[in-house]
Amino acid sequence: xxxxxxxxxxxxxxxxxxxxxxxxxxxxxxxxxxxxxxxxxxxxxxxxxxxxxxxxxxxxxxxxx
Amino acid sequence: xxxxxxxxxxxxxxxxxxxxxxxxxxxxxxxxxxxxxxxxxxxxxxxxxxxxxxxxxxxxxxxxxxxxxxxxxxxxxxxxxxxxxxxxxxxxxxxxxxxxxxxxxxxxxxxxxxxxxxxxxxxxxxxxxxxxxxxxxxxxxxxxxxxxxxxxxxxxxxxxxxxxxxxxxxxxxxxxxxxxxxxxxxxxxxxxxxxxxxxxxxxxxxxxxxxxxxxxxxxxxxxxxxxxxxxxxxxxxxxxxxxxxxxxxxxxxxxxxxxxxxxxxxxxxxxxxxxxxxxxxxxxxxxxxxxxxxxxxxxxxxxxxxxxxxxxxxxxxxxxxxxxxxxxxxxxxxxxxxxxxxxxxxxxxxxxxxxxxxxxxxxxxxxxxxxxxxxxxxxxxxxxxxxxxxxxxxxxxxxxxxxxxxxxxxxxxxxxxxxxxxxxxxxxxxxxxxxxxxxxxxxxxxxxxxxxxxxxxxxxxxxxxxxxxxxxxxxxxxxxxx
Numbered sequence: 001x002x003x004x005x006x007x008x009x010x011x012x013x014x015x016x017x018x019x020x021x022x023x024x025x026x027x028x029x030x031x032x033x034x035x036x037x038x039x040x041x042x043x044x045x046x047x048x049x050x051x052x053x054x055x056x057x058x059x060x061x062x063x064x065x
Numbered sequence: 066x067x068x069x070x071x072x073x074x075x076x077x078x079x080x081x082x083x084x085x086x087x088x089x090x091x092x093x094x095x096x097x098x099x100x101x102x103x104x105x106x107x108x109x110x111x112x113x114x115x116x117x118x119x120x121x122x123x124x125x126x127x128x129x130x131x132x133x134x135x136x137x138x139x140x141x142x143x144x145x146x147x148x149x150x151x152x153x154x155x156x157x158x159x160x161x162x163x164x165x166x167x168x169x170x171x172x173x174x175x176x177x178x179x180x181x182x183x184x185x186x187x188x189x190x191x192x193x194x195x196x197x198x199x200x201x202x203x204x205x206x207x208x209x210x211x212x213x214x215x216x217x218x219x220x221x222x223x224x225x226x227x228x229x230x231x232x233x234x235x236x237x238x239x240x241x242x243x244x245x246x247x248x249x250x251x252x253x254x255x256x257x258x259x260x261x262x263x264x265x266x267x268x269x270x271x272x273x274x275x276x277x278x279x280x281x282x283x284x285x286x287x288x289x290x291x292x293x294x295x296x297x298x299x300x301x302x303x304x305x306x307x308x309x310x311x312x313x314x315x316x317x318x319x320x321x322x323x324x325x326x327x328x329x330x331x332x333x334x335x336x337x338x339x340x341x342x343x344x345x346x347x348x349x350x351x352x353x354x355x356x357x358x359x360x361x362x363x364x365x366x367x368x369x370x371x372x373x374x375x376x377x378x379x380x381x382x383x384x385x386x387x388x389x390x391x392x393x394x395x396x397x398x399x400x401x402x403x404x405x406x407x408x409x410x411x412x413x414x415x416x417x418x419x420x421x422x423x424x425x426x427x428x429x430x431x432x433x434x435x436x437x438x439x440x441x442x443x444x445x446x447x448x449x450x451x452x453x454x455x456x457x458x459x460x461x462x463x464x465x466x467x468x469x470x471x472x473x474x475x476x477x478x479x480x481x482x483x484x485x486x487x488x489x490x491x492x493x494x495x496x497x498x499x500x501x502x503x504x505x506x507x508x509x510x511x512x513x514x515x516x517x518x519x520x521x522x523x524x525x526x527x528x529x530x531x532x533x534x535x536x537x538x539x540x541x542x543x544x545x546x547x
Contacts, residue, residue: 028096028210031203035308039086042251045414046083053406064444 068375068397068479071364072404078361079408081252082415088255090304095213098126098206099189101268102182103133106174108167110196111143113314117196118151118159125202126209132187133159135196136178139167170532171264172281172288183271183279191269198265199227199312207309208268218273218301219293220309221259222266223247225419227312233426233503234322237511238315240423240430243412250305253361258352259303260362262296264289266311273301285339286532287332294340297351319490319502323518330522331532333366369483369520376480383476394476398442405431405439432482432510438475482513483520490514 103121107114114135121133133155135148148161164177175193182188190212192205200222208220223246226239246263253259267289269277276299282291296303316322337344344362346354364371375397382390409427413420420427431439441448456462474481489505492498506514 025096031207031308032091032094032210036086036089036091038308039089039251042415043083043086046080046411049407049410049414052410053403056406057403060443064446 067378068371069400070360071368071371072400074360074364076404076407077357078252079248079411081255082248082411084255085251085307090211090214090217090254093214094210096206097209097213098130099209099212099270100130100187101126101132101190101192101205101209102188103131103192103194104175104178104182105133105135105194105196106138106171106178107135107140107144107148107196108138108174109140109142109144111140111147113197114144115147115151117194117199118155120199122155122158123202124200124205126205128158131158131205134178134182135159135161136174137161137163138169138174139164170283172283175281175288176283179274179280183274189271191271191274193264193267193269194311195265195313197314198224200266201310201312204266204309204311205268208266208306211304211306212268212270214302216302217304218270218276218296218299219262219303220268221250221262221303221305222268222309222311223250223305223307224263224265224311224313225416226315228314228317231422232317233506234317234319235315236423236426237430237506238322239419240412240427241511241515243416243419243423243427244408246305247307247415248408248412249361251307253358254305256352256355256357256361257302258297258355258358259293259305260358261287261290262293262303265313266309267292269296270301273299276301285332285335286328287336290332290336291339294336294343294353297353298343300350319493319506319514322514323490323521326515326518327522327525330519331525333519334522334526337362337366366519369516369523372479372483372516376477379476380473383473390476395442398438401431401435402439402443426511429507430511432506432513433508434478434482435510435513438478482509483517485509486514486517487521490517 105114105117118133118135121131122128124131133151135151137144137148145161145163148159151159152161162178162181164174167174179191182191190209192208194200204222208222211217211220224242226235226242228235231239250259269292273296277292277295281288282295285291293303316325340353343354345356345359347356348354352358379390379394379397382393409430413424413427429436485505486509489502489509492505493502
């Protein structure tokens with residue numbers, strides 16, 4: 001129980017403590033895969049942003065310069 | 066053209082983020098749980114320390130491999146009582162240490178705890194954090210997985226601003242942390258050189274600490290950066306783990322931000338001087354001397370100088386070569402526009418949950434004036450047509466002096482925005498400052514406020530001002546996702 005005698009209410013940081021055990025290796029692998037997938041997603045997002053930027057620059061050069 | 070260099074460097078750093086999917090440390094990670102001592106320096110932290118310890122004790126980490134050492138730096142509030150209560154609540158897991166003579170700064174407080182922790186062999190890894198920092202349950206084990214690689218000496222986490230509902234300032238900082246941590250540190254992972262371990266979440270191996278002499282540098286205001294540099298100079302790697310998330314409460318006022326950033330910026334001046342033989346000198350053992358890292362470091366460190374030089378150059382060129390000045394101005398601001406679009410859009414996509422909370426501040430980061438200039442540079446014809454229509458409608462015809470004044474204003478703005486941002490700090494304590502200061506920050510830009518702070522750090526260091534540890538006040542207003 002936290003200092004405010006509440007238990008994570010309203011998203012507050014106070015929580016009840018539970019015994020923690022080491023996670024199985026499968027969970028670890030899954031987390032690594034998730035992390036790598038997220039990083040690949042950032043690569044795709046960067047490409048999309050750059051593509052949009054290129055289109056905007058072309059439009060600017062053609063119509064707004 | 067010099068003024069465009071920091072923008073190009075910032076874009077380059079963000080491009081490196083995209084390369085983090087293929088150049089990272091995940092292939093050498095393993096589920097390791099070294100015996101970890103958590104070291105928390107605390108001075109008058111009664112409002113936050115209890116919750117922080119509760120959170121640490123609920124980490125998804127074997128309880129017998131986790132100890133919390135709270136070093137109370139002669140607090141005068143209820144910190145000792147809270148710490149003593151937690152010691153009773155978690156017997157053997159929470160250790161309360163007290164310094165009777167405090168106020169010497171964070172590094173001294175850390176060293177007090179470090180000396181005790183290193184007395185026996187129990188500790189295999191040390192997590193240095195701050196009293197207000199809240200760790201997500203999986204954060205520590207996501208950090209320790211990198212210690213499976215014996216080349217790694219230290220790991221840092223992604224610190225997010227957690228004040229809710231917060232205010233305009235905490236939201237600016239929230240956005241800034243996406244760019245300065247989630248993005249910049251990913252880029253540094255790719256580069257293989259890290260500028261700074263986050264002070265609130267740095268995990269060291271015992272071997273690394275011993276190689277550092279078993280103590281933290283006490284001669285500067287940037288002990289985190291010194292530790293980071295020294296770790297890498299000793300041949301060990303420093304890794305940023307973006308998926309280990311911790312939450313911290315950051316300043317909610319300009320004055321609070323100014324104190325914090327002045328300390329950081331002065332620390333950076335000290336680091337730059339201390340490692341003056343390191344810059345731009347590639348070395349086999351580390352990447353701190355690489356040209357790219359040097360460019361990143363100095364573009365940030367000298368940002369105010371770049372702004373002043375570009376303004377002076379444009380104004381001088383205006384009188385010497387009017388057409389040349391106009392051409393240079395367009396190149397500079399087109400670069401700014403491209404950088405702004407790329408960095409802002411990509412940053413908001415890097416961390417969508419924080420972006421939902423801070424996207425307005427992200428868009429307004431450069432300030433209204435800079436955004437106006439960026440828009441004008443992007444679509445000048447549209448602006449001119451609108452201006453003509455407005456003048457025709459109001460029967461107003463601007464004379465040559467007015468136009469010249471307007472042009473000189475936008476040329477001088479990069480430099481002038483810094484003293485303008487300083488006015489926001491000056492105004493804040495006054496009655497009208499409550500409304501005026503946020504308005505000024507939105508108009509001149511949060512970036513200019515940070516640059517003004519960096520400039521103030523040069524002045525302080527040149528004057529040899531006393532190194533004073535101005536603690537950031539914490540109130541416990543964080544709301545952390547569960």
